[in-house]
Amino acid sequence: MFLGIDVGTSCVKAVxxxxxxxxxxxxSSDLTVSRPHPLWSEQAPADWVSAANKAVLALDPAMRGAVSAIGLAGQMHGATLLGSDDRPLRPAILWNDGRSFAQCAELEALEPRSREITGNIAMPGFTAPKLAWVRAHEPDVFAATRTVLLPKDYVRLALTGEKASDMSDSAGTLWLDVEARAWSGAMLAASGLYESHMPRLYEGPEVTGVLREDVARSWGMARVPVVAGAGDNAAGALGVGVLADGQGMLSLGTSGVIFVATDRFRPNPGQAVHAFCHALPGLWHQMSVHLSAASCIDWAARACNVPGPAEFFALAEQAGVASGGELFLPYLSGERTPHNDPHIRAAFLGLGNESTTPRLAAAVLEGVAFAHADGIDALRAAGTRIEELCVIGGGSRSAHWGRILASVLGVRLVYLHGGEVGPALGAARLAQMAATAASAEAVCTRPPVRAVIEPDPELAARLAPKRDRFRAAYRALASIKE
Known part of the structure; x- marks a missing residue:
């Protein structure tokens, strides 16, 4: 058996x-996010370790004892700063933190080849601008920093004592030469850092260490190997068999991602499209990223006093598609693709006396779909052909939302058995590759199809006027943001 651990934003999941x-x-074991100031988003690294321990110990002891390898996946970009004693110097700054917007321009000015090296626009979500912010605003913390780790790699340190990372997750730091799959001395220098601050790099299925004796004893396992793993999106893609050029995935988790595998490095930062390493050697991928997706469902359900996502989806379906003039802009934490705008915030527009909770629910589902349509347009402008996407994440549970998304995106959506498991499944598959020496093609197969949703031209036509209003609303909202 094989164990995958996914260090997410809202929970740690073990599979x-x-x-x-x-x-x-x-x-799984839940996590909370701290937002002490506008634009800030932080977590305590110790909480990841505690939640990972709880999630693993919640599994059947007999299964734990049969595990032969462990893989790790996790939220990308989080800046975990460690001192000389390997203890965190401050809370980790997360992927959806927007405070370092000013430092992005400074970083690109210090290294004019930044986009060429990294394949990406410098955005506040990435790790390097976060360190530049710490350098400017918390100089004592910056001076004391000896190691910078990503969230899952801090958990790895706790489990194995090793400082290591994989290519896919490290590509999101802005310190990696993404084509060469190696740390970039130039990008590190622009941040005032050295390669000694970085963990050792591995490909996804490579072994980075073994469980510490005390952890193995607590978990009822042998001292099994722990592999490098992957960033959450690359791991999620492997979980549904997306590992060949042109294959794609739609992830509807806390954030929303359209992910397309590529057999070469294909950057197009002008469209705010990400180009990162995949979790396997010789593969890369392109992504459009939306900072709020299923998180909008959770937020709106709470705001509307609806018990949970399932009930919220049911209300939206009750209202029907394009049933009213209500419009929702899903920018709870700003936006990446295509706007690169950390300051934009969500809004409901077009509310009237006739507005109801079901119609608000319908507007939320439509608004997230429109944001993803902006993202897929950016990918297509970057030369990427997309005809089919496998769907993963909690949002994959709603077929009604799937019909809206397929029609707005103009792509076939494929729902797979186990697709809602997400990145933890891909992490377990990387562990299986390490333990058995099996190929990616043999291990990372597509799970059985449980449903296919084709685009509905009539539905797309009904939604088209609302999408036009959505685009205009972003421009208007951007003009009056604080």
């Missing part, structure tokens, strides 16, 4: 898979 790749068990 056990068998030799045939089937998910045998899963458990």
């Amino acid at each position: 056990v898979t068998g030799d045939d790749g089937a998910v045998l068990a899963q458990a």
